[in-house]
Each structure stands twice: as structure tokens, then as C-alpha cells.
Amino acid sequence: MEAYKEWVRRNRLWLSSIESLANTMTWFLPERLTSSELAPEALSTMVGLVTVMNEHIVATAPEISSTEFQVRPPEDPTFPWPLLLSVVKEVEVLVEMSSEHFLGRDQKWTPVAVVEALKAFMRLLVLHKSGYKMLIDGGETLNREEKPESSHCDVLGKSQIRGATPSSSNQPRAIQAMNKYRNNVGTRPSWLVAKPVATPPPPPPTQHFEPKSSAPIRKFKILGEVLLILRPFLYVMMIRRHGLRSWRPWLSALAIDATGMAILYGSTLFPDYVFGNKSIPRCVPSKQEKNEITRRQVLWALYLMRSPFFDLYTHRRLERVEKTLKPVPLFGSLAGKAVELIQGVQAFYTYTAGS
Template sequence: MEGYKRWVRRNKEYVHSLESLANGLTWLLPERFSESEIVPEAVTSILGIVTAVNEHIIETTPTTPSQMAPRPLEPSSFPYTLFLTLMKDVETLVEVVAQHFLGDDNKWNFIAVTEATKVLARLALLRNSGYKMILQGGETVNDGNPTNDSNHQEDVRGGRLLNQGQNGHFTPQGRALSAMSRFGENARMVSDPTWFRRVEHHQRAIMELPETEIKRPTLSSFLSEKGIPGSLFLIGEVMFITRPLIYVLLIRKYGVKSWLPWFFSLSIDIIGMSSSMMSSTHHKDRKLPLSDPEKDELRRRKMLLALYLMRDPCFGKYTRKRLETTEKTLEHVPIIGFLTAKLIELLVGAQTRYTYMSGS
């Protein structure tokens, strides 16, 4: 493994070119693979896992002699960001396999397990980070330094550009549906390679660390120091982290057509977001300052609320009718009518998968 790490770090541009080539070659595979969703999902999950591991190796490249020296593994060194990224890469495969072999009802048991696993990992990450905001669902490191530097904002805004090619299928419709599944994650800047921004951000954070060990605050010390704003912040983070699991458990009990899971999940999102925003504006002297990445994260969470329009029962009762009306209105318009019909077809297909529209 150490030899592989050295090779990846020496040839990172070559590695990313190979990953892009592998994702591009999926467009050329035979259409017969589309008869079963399991095979394409398995292939794209494997590609996603390899990409995530390579990115993690590049991000953790030692930059100083002290970091290159061998040292004992610390208890807090578990790569939570990598683990959560891998969970995102396999969750659609889990849903497809469970639905294929166990049916639509029993698949929710396995989806609940994956969401519970992500909840535990994110809660551990929240604790180990010293109770800093979870960025991109835990897939991005939060150095927690408040700043108004616009250049810093440009560097850290965003997530994993390579994720756009994951959780897709080998049919044109399926591959486009996979892009729709990243709606919330792609609401960011993608003009430059994301892996470079993340590596640069990670290395800057490492270089700014002092040589002495940083003491992370405990829950009691954090609350006593931050007061009411700290309590509001933690409430918002815990609600954001646990909301997907609660939503899945409610669907498992009441069904996907019930309004109760939909309303309950939306309420948790709104209350949690309100708590997070109130923590930064509670009082001039006791508010929690937010860094630019954290402000971007709050904006991302607001945009994720649009996914509720694509979730049943709202989609079946309201959104789909509006889409069909729009399609009929524009169907006679050259080019625009065709593109609109294709877009609506993709939207209708994307909402049939929980993981495409989960926003978690």
C-alpha cells in the first residue's frame, strides 16, 4: 500500500487522467448492460471508490519533514471524510441490490442501515473536529478558521467534481439520471479541478498547524464557552445529521406516499437551518463567527430544500402535473420542446431512487 501511495502521489495528474478515461469509457459499453441496474451500479461504485481513495492519498501527502517521519497512529486519525465519501459511492448500489432481491418495501431496511452508519460517522466527525460545522456531508475537511478573504472563499468552495460521474448507468438516460442525483452537491463552483482546490486547502491547513498537539474542546467546555449560540449551533448540526435517518425510518413505517415523513423531514431541515443561522446572529458579543466555507455550506443546505419538490407524495400530487403541463405547452416548439421533454423524463426517472434525491 505504501508503494501504491508513493506512485499515486508522484503521478497524480496521470492518475486523474486515467480516472476520467475510465468514467468516459462507460459511455461506450454495450447497451445490454442496461438490462440490470446492478452491474452498472457496481462498476460505477468501484470507480468511485478508487477515485475517492486516490484523492485521499493525494490530499494526505506529507509536506514537511516532521510529517514524513513515522509516528504512532492517533485515536482521532480515522479518515471520516474518506469513509463518508465511500458510503456515498456505494449507497445507490445498496438500494438497487436490496430492491432487486427483496422488493420495494424491504429495501428501506438496508437504506436505514446506510443512513444510520453515516449518522454515526458524522457525529464522530463533529466531535473529533471540535464541534465545527459539517461541510458537504462530512466529505470536506473544515479547518474552522473564520475569514472574509474572497480568495480563500474561491479556493474552498465546492466539493468533489469527480462525483458527477458516479452512481450512474450505462444507458444515456441512466447516466443523465446520475447527474441529477448530485443536484445539491453540484450547486457550487466547478470551473477548476476540485481535487486541486481540496489538496491546496488541505495542505494549507496542515502547514498552519502548530507543532504542539491541539486540544479539542469537549462538549461541556464548548457549551460553557459558546453559551446559547453554541447550543443553537449544535442543535442545528445534530438535526442536519440525523434528519435523513429519521426520514427513512418514517418512510419505512408509514410508506413513501404518506405526507408525515415528508412534512417531518422538511420541519427538521427548516428548524435545524434556522438554529444554525441564529447561532451566528444571536448577539453581537456572543455569536459564532462563520468561515466562508461554512457560509457556503448553509447556502448549499438551503438549495437542498428544492429536493422536496422531487420527493413523493409532493412529486406525485403536484410537481409531476406541473412538469407534464409544461411539456405539453412546449412540445410544438422546435428543439426547446424536445429538450424539455428529455429533461422532464430524466426528472421523473430520477425521483424513483431515494439516493438520487436524498440530499444526504
């Protein structure tokens, strides 16, 4: 196993190209997007699982220091939930297609709901273990990037760890006196301490413990993240109850997504307007979190591919484009193949792809 790991780490670029090519080729296999033929999807799932394992091997590779000694990265003693999340996402479409093949189109949503419930449970665990940071790629990637020093809204009680105390304006006089006495116990009188020569005064502290402002922001952000985590499971459960052609699941999922994103935007970028307190600092997201917010915005396009919106609007537009390009040589064939692929993707991938 160690020999295979070393081989993967040495040839990771070459392997990445081969895996991407193999995954692309599975889309052009016969009967790729039909429920009667599961072999192409099983092959695609196998390629995806191999890719996930190889990426995990590369990510856990020991770092080489300047002295050419191998320094292993800090190992997480807990279970690798991000890796398990990636594995579950790879097999989810195969579970959906198998359920439709053996149980029928209307009964397939029960196994899909079980998979979504498992994913939601694991994501809540990852959210808790990460200190309630924003999930990157649905929890598959660890949120390790540090935020700018001017932003400390994500961390609650960090000043308590450093020994800071709450602001004296929020304390009774008796507690202020006790804190002052406690801080002065064991210290030497000022007349015994040698005075330094031309020593600049220490910079004023830039962070204070403000429970009345930071606690609501943090809880608000956690609420938004939990809503976005539970949305796929709730969406599949509503499809299971009301049917795929009902507008209730579509509108409910869109409302949950919009509410969750609005909460994240408000608590991160505009907390002073949300809470009506201009003294609350803005939480500047890291580059990794900005990319994640952009990714979530792009996933909103999947609502155009979900029934009943797809059946009433998107599908008709695609048919018009296909009819317009059909007389054109080469472009007509490409347009027909593209519409066929889009219809196949819409039937199996769009309902769980954004989860």
C-alpha cells in the same frame, strides 16, 4: 502501493478528468436507472470508489518545503472516519437499488435505514472529534479553516487554556481575593523591577471568559448540527412506517431541516437577538463554513423531487414542458431524455442525496 500513490499524485489532474468523464458516461448506459439492471450502477459505484481513494491519496501527500525536503502532514492517529463516510455514500445507492430488486419497493427502506443509521453514527463521531465544529460536506471534508480573530464563539473555555479567569463581576469577594493572592504569589515587588523607558502599555485583552453567554450559544449550535445529522435517518424511518406517498415524512423532514438551519443561523449570525443579550458577540463563520451553509440551502431543492410533492406538482410541470417541446426538432428529443433522467433520479437518488 507506494508507486501507485506517487503515480496518482503526479497525474492527479489528468486522473480527475478521466474519472469525471467515466462517471458521466455511466449515466448514458442502457437501463441506467431501472431496478432490474444493477450493472451500470455497480460500475458507477466502482468509479466513485476509485475516485474517493485517489482523492484520499492526494490529500495525504507529503508537502514539499522550500528546501525541497518532503514534510509529511500531521497524521491523525484516529480512524479516518471521513474516508469511511465517503465510501458509504458511494455504495448507498447501489444498496438501495439492490434492496428494491431483491426485496421489493416497499421493503427496501430497512437496508437504507441501516445505512443512514451508520452514517449518522459516524457523523456524530466526526462532530465530537472535531470539537463540535460545523460538518463540511456531511463530515467527508475536515473543517480546518480558521475563523477570523474577532470571532471566538465556537470555542468554549479557550481563555481557561490560556490561564484566564472568569470575570470578577461574577465572583464573590472572597474568591476575588484568593485569585489576587494566587496571582501575586512568587512575583517580585514592583520596586525591584526595572522600569522600561517609553514602553507602550499592553493592548487590552479582547477575549474574556463568559460562561453565561458562550455556553448556551455553543449548545444551541450543537443542537442544530445534531438535528441536521439525524434528519436523513428519521426521514427514512418515517417513510418505512408511513409509506412513500404520505405527507408525514415529507413535512417532518422539512420541519427538521428548517429548525436545524434556523438554529445555526440564529446562534451564528444573530445570537444577541436569540438570547436577548446584546453583549454576545456575533460568530462570523469561516469561508469554508459559508460555503457549507450555501450547499445546505441548495439541497432544499431536493424536496421538489421527493414524493408526494413530486407526484402531485413537479411531475405534472415536467410533463407540460415535455409536451410543449415535443414538436420542436432536437429540443423535443432532449426534453424527453431529460424528463426520463429526472424520473430515474427521483426514484433512487433524491431521498438519500441530501443526507
